[in-house]
Amino acid sequence: MSNKRRKILKGSAVAASAAALGFPSIYIKNASAAAPWIKKKDKTIKVGLLWSQTGNLAVIENDSTQVALYAIDEINAAGGVAGRMIEPVVIDAKSDIKVYSEKISQLILKDRVIATFGGYTSASRRAVAPIVMARDHLFYYPTCYEGRECTQNIINTGPLANQHSFDLIPFMAKEFGPKCYLIGSNYIWPKESNKNAKVWLENVGGEIVGEDYVPLGGSEFTPIFNKVRQAKPDFIFSTVVGDSDIAMHKQFLQEGFKSDKLPIAALTTGEIEIRAMGAEAGAGHFLSAPYFQTLDNPTNHKFVDGYLSSKYGGGGVTHYNMEETYLSLYVWKYGLEKALAQTGNIEDITPRMIRDVSGGIAVEDDVSPEGKVWIDPDNFNCWLKPKIGQCGSDGQFKIVKAADEHVAPDPMSIYPERGVCKADGLHTPDGKIKTDVL
């Protein structure tokens, strides 16, 4: 009797725990695998916007959010994508790396966005990438970066090292002299950029006379400028970002340096930064970027006028970073439309599918403010025309050098031994294919 009762108890306990633990987890798994990312009855398509509106990166990333919303409005006004309106899910990442990785999970799992646009620092991209790759999702990183990665889930619309510092360093060495001082923020992008810069500088017989990094958000530059004075460089190559960049330019002036004697060649000091530091602090310095507000073509005039007169244009300037963000939304739109044309059924579309069809997608002259660009079918970076601008006393850049031809993105330019990045992964020299290489 007691034995029998025990068996019954045991049995029901197993059943109960199975019901409590086992079943729901199976259920959730099935649901997420089977449910389409876009349902037929959906009126909108959700995308995530993951930038910081607050903290030390807000200087830049706030404008990225604004221009992304502007592009979404523009696409929606023209009829949306696949007959549906785009619905942005706007996140404030608070300039905190932890928040980027937390929120990307939320966007994918809870909001179920089809793609996420975001990031300005490589630190944030690196925080987001593992989660995006693990979920086989889709992330658009719309700004310059160092390359050296080969992932299957990220599309980039900004220049790589071989598309900006490759031109900038020889230009500066030729115009001002061979001695260069490197100043950067302390994280991966400046360090990789400086590795590239050293290679380019060696090619033209230049010399590094000093190298210094400040913490992200750091604002004390006098000790560095003291060393700059000792080293007597011909120009400074800066990869300082965010509000540190502004502090650096202000202190450069206060220390009595002059931009015609010691110009700063930067990859990031554009119209937004100049607006924040004041035009007198930016005048005379150089920037390499594929886009400047002053580009003289009808599409850019339309973009600048349209954006600045919209409710998002309160910042008063456009910037290479904003233009690349604007492009990324069109690249996504074309990718989604191409995927739909291939499958015919919107419920079959997955984020990965959009990425796979994005190779070769072009944004033509009539949409792209910087002129035609297209996505490389192998490494999913952007073909573009690098340009060098010099800041004038009005805070706007005068273009002093522009490439005649489109330059191919080469993420492994200084690491040929790592292999070649193709759509299916990194083809290493020993014949293997590695996926998701960070």
Added chain:
Amino acid sequence: MSIHDFWTPFSLFPFLNSLFIGISLASIFFIAALGLTIIYGTMGVINMAHGEFIMLGAYTTYVFQTFLGVPFLICLPIAFIALAVIGLVIERGIIRTLYQRPLDTLLATWGLSLILIQGIRIIFGGEPKYVGVPSWLDFQIEANFIHLSGVRLFIIIFAIVIGAATWFLMYKTTMGIRVRAVMQDKEMAASFGIDANKIYSITFAYGAGLAGVAGALFGALKTLFPDMGSGYIVEAFLVVVVGGIGLVGSMFSAGILGELSSIFSYFTNETFARFILFTLVVVFLRFRPQGLITDGTTRR
């Protein structure tokens, strides 16, 4: 490449100049910490909102300079008065009820700092602002090996001036005697007819006002944004824990920290200098937890 990648090769004049930069860094440390030291020393209140008082001082200067066209030099006393008034209101409204519960003042002031950050963000937005430096400060001293910008020199002089003014107030006036009496023993002072609550209000207002001036000065060097205070509070706490609670202690510890940080960043780099500095502070506190100089009073 070579070892020079990390270690700057020694060169006498730039090194001597880095000692001058050290003084400039020290004066910034000192100005940032002074208000915190006085409030903590007198009242035993650890004011977590000190960084935000600095931020408010900077924004006050920004508002007066940009919208009302008030010259920079006049903005300094305005920032002092504005923050002193805000400090007084906060002391009367929040701090006063919490004197018996030191842990709660910590939480309350921290909460206050979040409110202030968010409030400024709502009013001014997250966009960085900047305070214009007056043109008469736009010069550099270049004598032999010394290179110092006008703004830095001004901050050094200003640090000496407010240090001296605070010393005078504390040690040469009746008010100062009362403050120090309350600092040593509140009950005893009360039995001699000193109104301790009034002293607390005045001290808190004065400390907040000092933070306001600090903000006005830092605005000229750096960028203004709502959470700029968090950077300064670390520096300020460093000065207070190393120096102990007195005015002299703060002066010495700011001097030492400024010089060390400048010398380390001359030989290595900015990031590594911070690492060494923080490590040294921890080691120092292991052996002298009471700080450099203590007035021989009972520690709180």
